[in-house]
Amino acid sequence: MSVALIILAAGKGTRMKSDLPKVLHSIAGAPLLIHAMKSGASLEPDRTVIVAGHGAQAVEAAAKDWSDDAEVVLQTEQLGTGHAVAQAAAALDGFEGDAIVLYGDTPFIQPETLEAMLAARTEHDVVVLGFNAADPGKYGRLIMNGGALEKIVEFKDASGEERAVTLCNSGVICAKSDVLSELVSAVSDDNAAGEYYLTDIIGIARSKGLSATVVECAEAETMGINSRAELADGEVAFQARARRAAMDNGVTLQAPDTVYFSHDTYIGSDTIIEPNVVFAVGVTVENNATIRAFSHLEGCHVSRGGVIGPYARLRPGAELAEDVKVGNFVEIKNAVIDTGAKVNHLSYIGDAHVGARTNIGAGTITCNYDGVFKHHTTIGEDVFIGSNTMLVAPVKLGRESMTATGTIVTHDVPDGDLAVGRVRQENKTGFARRMFEKLKN
Ligand code: UD1
Ligand code: MG
Numbered sequence: 001m002s003v004a005l006i007i008l009a010a011g012k013g014t015r016m017k018s019d020l021p022k023v024l025h026s027i028a029g030a031p032l033l034i035h036a037m038k039s040g041a042s043l044e045p046d047r048t049v050i051v052a053g054h055g056a057q058a059v060e061a062a063a064k065d066w067s068d069d070a071e072v073v074l075q076t077e078q079l080g081t082g083h084a085v086a087q088a089a090a091a092l093d094g095f096e097g098d099a100i101v102l103y104g105d106t107p108f109i110q111p112e113t114l115e116a117m118l119a120a121r122t123e124h125d126v127v128v129l130g131f132n133a134a135d136p137g138k139y140g141r142l143i144m145n146g147g148a149l150e151k152i153v154e155f156k157d158a159s160g161e162e163r164a165v166t167l168c169n170s171g172v173i174c175a176k177s178d179v180l181s182e183l184v185s186a187v188s189d190d191n192a193a194g195e196y197y198l199t200d201i202i203g204i205a206r207s208k209g210l211s212a213t214v215v216e217c218a219e220a221e222t223m224g225i226n227s228r229a230e231l232a233d234g235e236v237a238f239q240a241r242a243r244r245a246a247m248d249n250g251v252t253l254q255a256p257d258t259v260y261f262s263h264d265t266y267i268g269s270d271t272i273i274e275p276n277v278v279f280a281v282g283v284t285v286e287n288n289a290t291i292r293a294f295s296h297l298e299g300c301h302v303s304r305g306g307v308i309g310p311y312a313r314l315r316p317g318a319e320l321a322e323d324v325k326v327g328n329f330v331e332i333k334n335a336v337i338d339t340g341a342k343v344n345h346l347s348y349i350g351d352a353h354v355g356a357r358t359n360i361g362a363g364t365i366t367c368n369y370d371g372v373f374k375h376h377t378t379i380g381e382d383v384f385i386g387s388n389t390m391l392v393a394p395v396k397l398g399r400e401s402m403t404a405t406g407t408i409v410t411h412d413v414p415d416g417d418l419a420v421g422r423v424r425q426e427n428k429t430g431f432a433r434r435m436f437e438k439l440k441n
Contacts, residue, residue, distance in 0.1 A: 001097055001098055001118070001122075002045075002046040002095075002096065002097030002098075003043045003044070003045045003046060003097055003098050003099075003100065003118065004045055004046060004047040004048070004049065004092055004095055004097060004098070004099045004100070004177055005037070005040040005043070005045045005047070005048045005049065005099075005100055005102060006049050006051065006085055006088040006089075006092075006099055006100065006101045006102070007033065007036050007037065007040070007048070007049070007050045007051065007101075007102045007103070007104050008051050008081060008084045008085070008101065008102070008103050008104060008171075009021070009023040009033055009036075009050050009051060009052050009053075009059055009103075009104030009105070010051050010052055010053025010054060010056075010075040010078050010084055011023075011053070011054065011078060011105070012053075012054040012078075013025075013054070013105070013226065015226050015227040016226070016227060016228060016231075017228070020055065020058070021052075021054050021055030021058060021059055022054075022104075022105055022225070022226070023036075023059060023104035023105055024055065024058060024059065024062055025225070025231055027107055027225075027231065027234045027235050027238050027263070028235065028238045028239070028242070028261060028262050028263040029262035029263055029264075029280060029281040030262070030263040030264070030281070031062050032104060032105050032106075032107050032225055032234075033050070033059065033062060033063060033104045034062065034063075034066050034263070035107030035108070035263065036102050036103065036104050036105075036106060036107055036109070037050075037063065037066055037067060037070070038263070039102070039107075039108075039109045039110065039111055039114065040100065040102055040114065041067070042111030042114065042115075043100070043111070043114055043115070043118065045100075046095075046097065047069075047071065047092060047095060048063075048067060048069055048070045048071065049071045049072075049073055049088040049091050049092060050063050050070055050071070050072045050073070050104070051072075051073055051074075051075050051084045051085070051087050051088050052072050052073070052074060052075070053074065053075045053076065053077075053078055054078075056072065056074055059072065059104075060072040071091060073087045073088055073090070073091045074087070075087045079189065079195060079196050080189065080193070080195030080196035080197055080198070081171070081195075081196070081197060081198035081199070082184050082187035082195075082196035082197050082198040082199075082200060082201070083184075083187075083195075083196035084198070085101055085180065085184045085198050086181075086184045086185060086187075086196070089177070089180060089181035089184055089185075090181075092177050092181065093181070095177045095178075096177070096178075097176070097177055098118060098121055098174055098175065098176055098177065099174070099175060099176070099177040099180050100114060100117065100118075100172065100173070100174045101171070101172060101173045101174070101180075101198065102171075102172055103171050103172075103224065105224050105225050105226065106170070106171065106172075106222060106223065106224045106225075107223075107225065107234060107238075108220065108221050108222075108223055108234075108237065108238075109129070109170075109172060109217070109221050109222070110217070110221055113129065113172075113215070113217045113221060114172075116215050117129060117172070117174045117215045118174065120174075120213055120215050121174050121175070121176075123211075123213070124211045124212060124213040125175060125176070125179060125205060125210035125211050125212065126149075126173065126174070126175045126179070126180075126183075126201065126202060126205050126210060126211070126212040126213075127173070127174045127175070127212070127213055127214070127215055128142065128149055128152065128169060128170075128172070128173050128174075128202065128212065128213070128214050128215075129169075129170040129171075129172035129173070129214070129215055129216075129217055129222070130142045130167050130168060130169060130170060130214040130215070130216050130217075131167075131168055131170055131216060131217055131218065131219045131221070131222050132166050132167055132168070132216070132219065133166055133167075133168040133219060134219060136163075136165070136166050136168050137155070138155040138156075139155065139168035139169060140152045140153065140154045140155065140168065140169035140199050141153050141155070141158055141162050141163065141165040141167065141168060141169070142165065142167040142168065142169055142214055143162060143165065144167065144214065147213060148211065148212065148213060149202055149212040149213055149214050150202070150203075150206060150212075151202050151203040151206065152169050152197075152199035152200075152202050152203075153199075154191065154192070154193065154197055154199060156191070156192035156193055157191050157192045157193075167214070167216075168222075169199060170217065170221075170222040171198075171222075171224075172222075173198065173201070175201075175205075179205075179210070180201070183201035183204050183205055184196075184198065184201060186201075186204050187200045187201060187204065188200075220237065223237065238261075238263075239260060239261060242261035242265070243256040243257075243259060243261070244256075246259075246261070246267050246273075249267070249269055250268075250269030250270055251267045251268075251269060251270075251271050251272075251273060252270075252271070252272040252273065253273050254272070254273065254274050254275055255274075255275035255276070258275045258276045258277075259273055259275070259276070259277050259278075259279075260277075260278045260279060261279050262279055262280055262281040262282070262283065263281070264281060264282060264283075265279040265283050265284075266283070266284040266285070267279075267284075267285045268285060268286045268287035268288070268289070268304070269287050270287050270288045271285055271286075271287060271288060271289045271290070271291070272289075272290045272291070273290075273291045274290070274291065274292045274293040274309070274310070275293050275294075276293050276294045277291050277292075277293065277294070277295050277296075277297070277309075278295075278296045278297070279297050279298075280296065280297065280298035280299070281298065281299065282298060282299035282300070282316065283297045283298065283299070283300055283301075283302075283314075284301050284302070285297075285301075285302040285306070286301075286302065286303045286304040286306075286322075287304050288304050288305050289302050289303070289304065289305060289306040289307070289308070290306070290307045290308070291308050291309060292307070292308060292309035292310040292312070293309060293310040293311075294309065294310050294311045295308050295309035295310065295311065295312045295313070295314070296312075296313045296314070297313075297314045297318075298314065298315055298316055299315065299316030299317060299318075300314040300315065300316065300317070300318035300319065300320070300332075301318070301319050301320060302314070302320045302324075303320055303321050303322040303323075303324070304322045304323070305322050305323040306320050306322070306323065306324050306325070306326070307324075307325045307326070308320075308326045309326070309327070309328065310328055311328045311329050312326045312327065312328065312329075312330050312331075312332075313330070313331045313332070314326070314332050315331065315332065315333035315334070315350075316333065316334065317333060317334030317335065318332040318333060318334070318335055318337070319335070319336045319337070320332075320337045321336075321337060321338045321339040321340075321341075321356070322339050322340070323339060323340045324337045324338075324339070324340065324341050324342070324343075325341075325342040325343070325344060326343050326344075327342075327343065327344035327345050328344075328345060328346070329345065329346045330343050330344070330345065330346065330347045330348075330349070331347075331348045331349070331350075332348075332349045332350070333348075333349075333350040333351070334350060334351050334352075335349045335350060335351065335352040335353065335354065335366075336352075336353045336354070337349070337354045338353075338354060338355050338356040338357075338358070338381070339356045339357070340356055340357045341354045341355065341356060341357060341358045341359070341360070342358075342359050342360065343360040343364075344360075344362065345362035345363070346362050346363045347360055347361075347362065347363060347364045347365065348364075348365045348366060349364070349366050349377075350366050350368045350369075350374075351366065351368040351374050351375065351376050351377065351393065352366050352368070352376065352377040352378070352379065352391075352393075353376075353377070353378045353379065354379045354383075355379055355380045355381035355382065355383060355399065356381045356382070357381060357382050358379055358380070358381060358382060358383040358384070358385070359383070359384050359385065360379075360385045361384075361385050361386045361387035361388070361389060361405065362387045362388070363387050363388040363389075364385050364387070364388065364389045364390075364391070365389075365390055365391065366391045366393055367390055367391060367392045367393060368393045374393075375393035375394040375395075376393055376394050377391045377393045377394070377395055377396075377397075378395075378396040378397070379391075379396075379397045380396075380397060380398050380399030380400070380401065380415065381399045381400070382399055382400045383397055383398075383399065383400065383401050383402065384401075384402045384403070385397075385402075385403050386402070386403045386404050386405035386406070386407060387405045387406070388405055388406045389403045389405070389406070389407050389408075389409060390407070390408045390409065391409045392408065392409060392410045395409055395410070395411065395412060395413075396412045396413070397409070397412070397413040397419075398412075398413055398414045398415030398416065398417065399415050399416070400415060400416045401413045401414070401415060401416060401417050401418070401419065402417075402418045402419070403418070403419045403420075403421075404418065404419065404420040404421075404422065405422075406422045407419050407420055407421040407422055408421050408422070409421060
């Protein structure tokens with residue numbers, strides 16, 4: 001059965017107190033909207049329709065940046081969740097298959113939960129995702145009759161007896177796309193809030209003789225983000241889950257609470273992560289690597305056996321082959337470091353290729369920027385770069401070449417040559433002692 005996602009993302013998010021639409025605030029390096037799209041993407045949907053309103057252009061750009069297939073429909077006035085779904089339903093006219101409604105501000109719905117809903121859909125016309133709330137607050141209440149869902153009552157419209165119900169509406173709803181379309185078109189705004197409630201479709205479906213049921217999930221999955229404090233709580237929840245998942249996959253975290261992951265971090269098994277490491281977006285680390293304390297990695301790849309840090313910074317485009325060592329206070333950007341090469345201390349390697357087994361001495365810098373353009377440095381295999389070498393790009397160093405300590409390399413070095421580019425040392429006999437005597441008296 002084909003599936004369409006409808007993601008509601010038109011709300012302003014007043015409580016964020018932000019110029020940015022709420023769904024574009026990030027957890028673990030990805031906008032909330034992308035988290036919602038990712039959980040839905042596990043169903044391999046045929047269509048993904050995002051209902052945008054506030055900041056629609058920015059929302060559309062973010063959605064398309066993540067997936068070319070995302071379609072955005074505009075809801076110019078936020079007249080309620082039922083009205084929002086009606087905008088998407090128009091775009092899905094003629095779609096044969098199920099539609100699942102998700103909220104763009106609810107990032108933690110698990111793929112298995114959505115699969116359970118689709119499975120339940122084969123038996124029932126409408127499936128609602130519910131949860132037992134520790135504090136039901138203002139959630140819509142699910143009114144059951146045995147296993148059947150009779151209706152959803154919004155808090156504002158609920159009686160005392162209905163408010164005592166703890167089974168609550170997460171907002172996630174699934175029905176056949178054309179059925180959903182027909183049901184939302186029958187919703188009115190005759191209620192305490194004067195809004196078109198999506199939740200009214202249950203009562204409408206039941207009155208038409210259609211069946212409705214509830215799939216339950218853990219309350220944690222339904223966490224919605226409405227304020228900066230909730231955004232921080234969401235980050236905490238994400239990190240806790242990511243740390244746990246890494247350990248379950250065979251990664252050692254010496255101090256889990258001090259390691260930060262992004263939504264797309266991948267770490268292979270038997271890799272050891274020391275305390276205080278940050279994985280910004282776009283990082284993959286293969287098996288048996290060690291990421292030592294206080295390292296920051298972003299947009300990079302560390303192959304099997306790599307040892308990074310302590311205090312290393314890998315920036316976007318750092319591509320490290322197997323058994324590469326990157327030591328303390330080293331920054332690597334847009335550079336390929338081949339197998340077994342070492343950059344152990346205080347160096348900057350940017351826009352470069354470092355050949356296999358090459359050793360980069362302490363304090364080496366690729367001078368890659370002339371103030372206007374970036375230039376490339378190519379270093380061959382088995383090269384020995386002496387400490388404090390300045391490599392003024394563009395420049396090439398051949399295989400098995402060498403640079404003397406302190407050399408400023410301004411032109412290419414052929415294979416097997418030594419480059420020396422520094423002032424020759426001269427010793428002035430007794431000069432230091434005479435100088436000290438003068439200074440001290
Ligand atoms: C909704 C449900 C409630 C449920 C709760 C779970 C309805 C009527 N109520 O209430 O039963 O317990 O979610 O969190 O559905 N949106 C639009 N366009 C609109 C209105 C809303 O895109 O016109 C989007 C919002 O940006 C948000 C989502 O839909 O992402 C939910 O809207 P919200 O106003 O938060 O609904 P609740 O009142 O929380
Ligand atoms: Mg809400």
